[in-house]
Amino acid sequence: EIVLTQSPGTLSLSPGERATLSCRASQSVSSSYLAWYQQKPGQAPRLLIYGASSRATGIPDRFSGSGSGTDFTLTISRLEPEDFAVYYCQQYGSSPNTFGGGTKVEIK
């Protein structure tokens, strides 16, 4: 199975700053079948990005995804207070679906 490694484990930033989250795969993710989710405490995950770079419905344009092959990035251009959360990547091009371990974006 494809193992996804997210880094850093925790990102401490201030509102207004730029956040760059990394997701590295143990083997190439076919057709850039990679998604990103946001999870806040006590809530279910919410889809942000699919197909490595397509924003889901209703997701603000400060969220962007990029990458291909084994290296993918989620960028939040300017952090809003509601963006502090845990972010997970998921590959869905190879069975089984797998998730990364998550990156927590916390307020500095």
Place this chain on the structure above:
Amino acid sequence: EVQLVESGGGLVQPGRSLRLSCAASGFTFDDYAMHWVRQAPGKGLEWVSGISWNSGSIGYADSVKGRFTISRDNAKNSLYLQMNSLRAEDTALYYCAKGSGAVAGVNWFDPWGQGTLVTVSS
């Protein structure tokens, strides 16, 4: 509005069984694959199982293969997970999630239900 509501969780002893349900509304249920994803307390996400629109294609994580059975009833807009021979390591919040397509294999998940908690302990 798409809604997924899970039920059936609870406290169960090791080795016993439990059946989870997910009631779907707000979309054409039999057009989409459906999945179960779990999250152990304080941990990350783990895909458990997925089923295609017509139940023709089903997949399981190795950790649950042979113990869990996924099914769906399109007439009732419902998804199920029969969990047998439960272990302590199955303790988690179990989410129901709508797949992005009809076939279970290549799906992102959107949306997710709020989850139902399964605790396996003596």
